[in-house]
Amino acid sequence: MxxxxxxxxxxxxxxxxxxxxxxxxxxxxxxxxxxxxxxxxxxxxxxxxxxxxxxxxxxxxxxxxxxxxxxxxxxxxxxxxxxxxxxxxxxxxxxxxxxxxxxxxxxxxxxxxxxxxxxxxxxxxxxxxxxxxxxxxxxxxxxxxxxxxxLEGRAPVLRSGARPGDVVAVAGSLGWSGAGLALLLAGEAGPSDPRAGSERKAREGSVERARSLVTWFHRSPRPPWEAGPVAAAVGASSMIDLSDGLVRDGGRIAAASGVELALDERVLRETFLAGVVADAVGEDEGWRQVLSGGEEHSLLATFPPGAVPDDPSAPWTVIGEVVEAGAAGPRLTVGGAEPSVTGWDHFAG
Amino acid sequence: MxxxxxxxxxxxxxxxxxxxxxxxxxxxxxxxxxxxxxxxxxxxxxxxxxxxxxxxxxxxxxxxxxxxxxxxxxxxxxxxxxxxxxxxxxxxxxxxxxxxxxxxxxxxxxxxxxxxxxxxxxxxxxxxxxxxxxxxxxxxxxxxxxxxxxLEGRAPVLRSGARPGDVVAVAGSLGWSGAGLALLLAGEAGPSDPRAGSERKAREGSVERARSLVTWFHRSPRPPWEAGPVAAAVGASSMIDLSDGLVRDGGRIAAASGVELALDERVLRETFLAGVVADAVGEDEGWRQVLSGGEEHSLLATFPPGAVPDDPSAPWTVIGEVVEAGAAGPRLTVGGAEPSVTGWDHFAG
Missing domain, CATH: 3.30.1330.10 (PurM-like, N-terminal domain)
Incomplete structure (x- = not known):
């Protein structure tokens, strides 16, 4: 030794x-x-x-x-x-x-x-x-x-500016970091780096590659932070860093803005679950991670209609719209219902 | 319980x-x-x-x-x-x-x-x-x-600006926090607060009062931070927060400025050792603390001659002068010699 x-x-x-x-x-x-x-x-x-x-x-x-x-x-x-x-x-x-x-x-x-x-x-x-x-x-x-x-002269983009009629968009992944953590906790993936190719990796199938990829996203994420100033420049009405999961952090925008964030389940499943995350951890666990996985550090923002940046280097995906808060008050919904999952809490776990 | x-x-x-x-x-x-x-x-x-x-x-x-x-x-x-x-x-x-x-x-x-x-x-x-x-x-x-x-438009006061001919001055105490720590380590003083008068305190002698005072300085110091902007406004040539002791932090100004800080032993002893610190821990330990006691957070600065602020609310005490570095290179001296004590190191202790 x-x-x-x-x-x-x-x-x-x-x-x-x-x-x-x-x-x-x-x-x-x-x-x-x-x-x-x-x-x-x-x-x-x-x-x-x-x-x-x-x-x-x-x-x-x-x-x-x-x-x-x-x-x-x-x-x-x-x-x-x-x-x-x-x-x-x-x-x-x-x-x-x-x-x-x-x-x-x-x-x-x-x-x-x-x-x-x-x-x-x-x-x-x-x-x-x-x-x-x-x-x-x-x-x-x-x-x-x-x-x-x-801020280079721009107004700061707060959590409280989302308005009914705005669209909801995300820059970066959803659930990848959480899926990686789930695999590590289950002992089903080592910390190998998918960027460092090896003979062993070449022999592995898509599931193994997916597992390596999501664990890498958990260990050393590289969120598209360049998208933040771009969003501010085009008039994003609200924005938040997704550290505690889509449901919890999106709920923070809803609460601060007094609105409902109505997210599109189909778009979320097709864009973020299908493929890598589903391959790595399966459909059910993957969907849970897309909704509530923490430490993603992607950016969630709302924009006036038509203002979503078209930036190939840090692309935004439209995942829903902002609507008036109903009788249930400010909230986040997916496919019209409040998800049962929540998100990460540092003390209560 | x-x-x-x-x-x-x-x-x-x-x-x-x-x-x-x-x-x-x-x-x-x-x-x-x-x-x-x-x-x-x-x-x-x-x-x-x-x-x-x-x-x-x-x-x-x-x-x-x-x-x-x-x-x-x-x-x-x-x-x-x-x-x-x-x-x-x-x-x-x-x-x-x-x-x-x-x-x-x-x-x-x-x-x-x-x-x-x-x-x-x-x-x-x-x-x-x-x-x-x-x-x-x-x-x-x-x-x-x-x-x-x-900085309110002022230039920042660095450690590197001391020039031969400047005077060296300190705002705040020297050795009080270190003396308080020494007493606590020796188990000779409790954490009683001298600001909270009590019958017991009234019966105590000057040594006990001194001990309470220095332990209070160790536990919750209130350095004269207002003196910093005042010093900058009148043209202080260098300044440092005394967190690791007079000798070590003064040595940092000497090294950064390429000069010798020649401190006056008599002034240091009369101003900072005599009375409270000597009463609390004795002459020898007190002198060691004046030179090397950490966590004081007083301000040490150098000023062009005549520029030392005359501010009764945060008074400066002139304790020496800046001279050309001699053959021994940049250093701090007290009464013409380098003190044998050093100061606090977070890892090596």
Whole structure:
């Protein structure tokens, strides 16, 4: 067995010396960063306002080391924070990283996490502008990311602006992350990466490929965050990042806007269930995941009729319409009825 | 024994319903907040740039429940983040809170933490604009705070601007927090609050009062963050928040600026050691804490001669001068020699 260096064997400054260059090398670094990492705080250029959000991941709760690498966790942290910025209609401009880790945490893992964050940050075009390191109790690793965004003069797209007559559309997948988690929980899929081809994969059938694909979506999602500013620019009336599932998050738009989101069951089944998700987990479980699977980080938005963006690089799928709330009050319906599934709750599970 | 409600017994939305109103009631809320908590992200008004920083506290590492209440932890989190903003010369404009806590965490403790954060935020005049809740493994509570600040048109005050001929000054205490921690570690002082007078306290002598005072400074510091923007306005050449001790953080200014910070031992002893700190922990331990005690969050700055602010509400004490770096390179000296003490390191201890 190889003895790995732990972060407790390094001084804080030695550990920072390993981490900071990874972020400094990012292509996004410097653009709009008036004061870079290394002082008491960073300073970002802004255009009259700044979008701010934070989202954390906890080892053993939000990821398992046997399913996700540090690189996966880093990519996912960036994805979920950038998706929140995008859901306001903003482009990401910077990230802060707060890592609390037990001294026995392997340095290799932290470097892998750092690489994943840096790769995600570069993909999103936003630099890591600072952070914080804390020592944590044995076994504990928690990473909190704060993301900043620039609306570039656009009004922020809130959850409360959906109006009867608008259409409902989604950019990105539905149920893929949840289906991947379901497979991992059932022990029916390993964490192999479908992007890294292998002889074994070549021999596998479509079901196996589907399973690999959805587990990859769970481990390191890459939501179409570019669709957020595009939607804002064309006048999206409301928008939300799908972190807790279509039913729960769509219900939040309905509640905030005082309307009913009437979704089309046929379109949802044909677009998001048929094929990969049904192959991977079957029709019943797949449908449950399309409706309620969490951590997808796709964007759900409403648009005035005819305003849905026609963007081949981040396509929107129309899945329903906004109607007046009836006697049952603001709600989300699928095929005319409220789905019996709900969504993810961090404490009650 | 009373059975306390744990946060695991509540849904995430129920828990948020207990927490959010506390922040919404803060007097700072609304000022400059274009989009308040409740959407994917908050939006803050800015003046062309935004100062951003993050700092975390970990239960068992950064506080002990038998010494610090949730309210103490909340106040301290705000203090250390706002001090970082102030050390850039900015006024605080908003906070984000990321709480990762085990489901068995008592709701009372979380409410107490929330009250402490809200009290600190109100004192600092900046609203809590959002946050994140995560479930954590048994026994774990970690709170990561991100703070935002506005330079109000001033240039940021960096660590790198100290020039030979400048004077070195500090706003706030030196060694009080460290002396308080030393007493708590030695088991020689309880967590009683010197602000809450009692008959017992009235009977205590000056040593006991000193001990209570320094433990209070450790538990819930209130650094003079207002001094930061004032220093920036009068042309401070460099500034830093003293979180890791005078020697270590002053050394950071010396290194970043390529100069020597030559501190006056007599002034340091007379101003910061004599009296409370010496009474509380004795001359030798007190001197060690003045030089190297962490978590003080006072501001250390350099000013052109004659520019030190004369502000009775947040007074600056001149403690030395900036001189050309000699053969030994950039460094901090006290009475002409490099102190043998260093400062706090989060991982190596």
């Amino acid at each position: 190889v003895a790995h260096t732990t972060i407790g064997e390094l001084s804080e400054s030695d550990l920072l010396a390993r981490i900071l260059p990874v972020f400094a090398a990012g292509k996004g670094a410097g653009r709009g960063v008036l004061v870079p990492p290394g002082d008491d705080a960073a300073v970002l250029a802004t255009g009259g306002s700044v979008v701010v959000t934070t989202d954390s991941m906890v080892r053993g709760m939000d990821w398992r080391d046997d399913w996700s690498s540090g690189h996966d966790v880093g990519l996912k942290l960036v994805a979920q924070n950038v998706a929140d910025v995008a859901a306001m209609g903003a482009v990401p401009t910077g990230l802060l990283i707060a890592l609390a880790a037990a001294p026995a945490t392997s340095l290799d893992w932290v470097v892998d996490l750092t690489d994943g964050i840096a790769a995600g940050a570069e993909d999103a075009g936003c630099p890591v502008v600072g952070g914080d390191l804390s020592s944590a109790p044995e076994g504990v690793v928690i990473v909190a990311v704060t993301a900043f965004g620039d | 009373v059975a306390h409600t744990t946060i695991g017994e509540l849904s995430e939305s129920d828990l948020l319903a207990r927490i959010l109103p506390v922040f919404a009631a803060g007097k700072g809320a609304g000022r400059g907040v274009l989009v308040p908590p409740g959407d994917d992200a908050a939006v803050l008004a800015t003046g062309g740039s935004v100062v951003v920083t993050t700092d975390s506290m970990v239960r068992g590492m950064d506080w002990r429940d038998d010494w610090s209440s949730g309210h103490d932890v909340g106040l301290k989190l705000v203090a250390q983040n706002v001090a970082d903003v102030a050390a850039m010369g900015a006024v605080p404009t908003g906070l984000l809170i990321a709480l990762a806590a085990a489901p068995a965490t008592s709701l009372d403790w979380v409410v107490d933490l929330t009250d402490g954060i809200a009290a600190g935020a109100e004192d600092a005049g900046c609203p809590v604009v959002g946050g994140d809740l995560s479930s954590a493994p048994e026994g774990v509570v970690i709170v990561a705070v991100t703070a935002f600040g506005d």
